[in-house]
Amino acid sequence: MKLASLLTAFVCTATFAVAADNWPQFRGPTGDGQSTAKGLPVTWSETENVKWKTPIHDKGWSSPVIWGDQIWLTTATTNGSELFVLTLDKNTGKVIRDVKLFTAEQPALWMKFNSYASPTPVIEEGRVYVSFGEAGTACLDTKSGKVLWERRDLHCNHYRGAGSSPILHGNLLILHFDGADEQFLVALDKQTGKDAWKVKRSTDYRDLGPDGKPKAEGDMRKAYGTPQIATIEGKPVLLSNGAKAHYGYDPLTGKELWQVENQPFHSTGARPIFGNGLIYYSCGFSKGQFYAIKPPPASAWKAGNLLDASKDADADPSKPQLVWRLIKGVPETPSPILHDDLLMLVDNGGFASAVEAKTGKVLWSERVLKAVYASPICAEGRVFAFDREGKGAVFAAGREFKLLGESKLDGSVEAAPIASGKALYVRTSKALYRIEK
Numbered sequence: 001m002k003l004a005s006l007l008t009a010f011v012c013t014a015t016f017a018v019a020a021d022n023w024p025q026f027r028g029p030t031g032d033g034q035s036t037a038k039g040l041p042v043t044w045s046e047t048e049n050v051k052w053k054t055p056i057h058d059k060g061w062s063s064p065v066i067w068g069d070q071i072w073l074t075t076a077t078t079n080g081s082e083l084f085v086l087t088l089d090k091n092t093g094k095v096i097r098d099v100k101l102f103t104a105e106q107p108a109l110w111m112k113f114n115s116y117a118s119p120t121p122v123i124e125e126g127r128v129y130v131s132f133g134e135a136g137t138a139c140l141d142t143k144s145g146k147v148l149w150e151r152r153d154l155h156c157n158h159y160r161g162a163g164s165s166p167i168l169h170g171n172l173l174i175l176h177f178d179g180a181d182e183q184f185l186v187a188l189d190k191q192t193g194k195d196a197w198k199v200k201r202s203t204d205y206r207d208l209g210p211d212g213k214p215k216a217e218g219d220m221r222k223a224y225g226t227p228q229i230a231t232i233e234g235k236p237v238l239l240s241n242g243a244k245a246h247y248g249y250d251p252l253t254g255k256e257l258w259q260v261e262n263q264p265f266h267s268t269g270a271r272p273i274f275g276n277g278l279i280y281y282s283c284g285f286s287k288g289q290f291y292a293i294k295p296p297p298a299s300a301w302k303a304g305n306l307l308d309a310s311k312d313a314d315a316d317p318s319k320p321q322l323v324w325r326l327i328k329g330v331p332e333t334p335s336p337i338l339h340d341d342l343l344m345l346v347d348n349g350g351f352a353s354a355v356e357a358k359t360g361k362v363l364w365s366e367r368v369l370k371a372v373y374a375s376p377i378c379a380e381g382r383v384f385a386f387d388r389e390g391k392g393a394v395f396a397a398g399r400e401f402k403l404l405g406e407s408k409l410d411g412s413v414e415a416a417p418i419a420s421g422k423a424l425y426v427r428t429s430k431a432l433y434r435i436e437k
Helices: 002-021
Strands: 050-055 065-067 070-076 082-089 095-103 122-124 127-131 137-141 147-151 167-169 172-178 183-189 195-200 228-232 235-241 245-249 256-261 273-275 278-283 289-294 306-308 321-326 337-339 342-346 351-356 362-367 377-379 382-386 391-396 403-408 418-420 423-427 431-435
Touching (some): 065 122, 137 172, 167 228, 235 278, 245 278, 273 337
Antiparallel strands (some): 082 095, 122 127, 137 147, 172 183, 183 195, 289 321, 337 342, 382 391, 423 431
């Protein structure tokens, strides 16, 4: 009896250990950049604390994902005509599979900082879901690499390229298509790839011409953000940032629950997070803002429940409420981290900040990097961030600034790092690294 109990405990412990090492989606197991990894190094180089380094061909800013001993990531030719998915052995870095998934004729990227393989895959036991935006989305068997289904009929003008990563919720694969012409969300049945629901954005750019159509498309209607599932008042809510507004949706039906208009700011690349009863997100490129929003009570969840974020408050308690905002040190593309009672932000200029999550008070702001596009992650109270010159900075997620380490790799870092076990995995423009003491 005791032996059986011990064996059961061992199996359960082993199962949880494997699960804890998985990094299944953009920004990790909970989608907020938090990792349970312990013992990650705080310094490294091309010759220090590198267990393996594997060259990755062509160009892609997607982050890798991990399930068990497999790493999956995407890449593409610089003109987007050939789109690939790769599988690597997590322990050795050996490339197990390198498959050209799609061929496509795509418009030239208007933004050199993007790639044709920027959306991060999402993975679960037995299946991985890979998206290249309009160019195609596919589900593959992780053991055989066989394509189980694909969709190539979801269209929008990505303008400067796709950036939003797919996410899973129950039996649904949820994707953003915020283009210069069309802006919509779609949920696919993950077993078949067929539509479960599809909904158009309800807020559009308001500068209309005499024909009643928007004067400007492009940036004013384009967004790159990945949605997040939050539990609010015991119910799942899809937190979703579009080009001109933040939305709450029912993830099972696509029904809009509220929206917060970001006029006159446009676009977003960061993933929203939820904590302390508040939704945290940034919006707007160049001169954007960072918001802390209190969602409306569940009894008032309905389409058209709107807050104009250009106002400081709304007297109607049934509407979303702006609790505080930041106008300096706002990350345009790097996603925020909520650690205990602090928000840790890294903006595109390389400035890191600690902000009280409930009040918006900035405790400190220090420049740790240069141009930053990759989202940071947090493990053991330490923030790991990278810039476009391949420099990495590790600093304490605390009320006082403490720089713990600085390092450099060969190549630019545009993809968010990931962590598993005691290792940090970093994708540069040239290779994928496993960094470990």
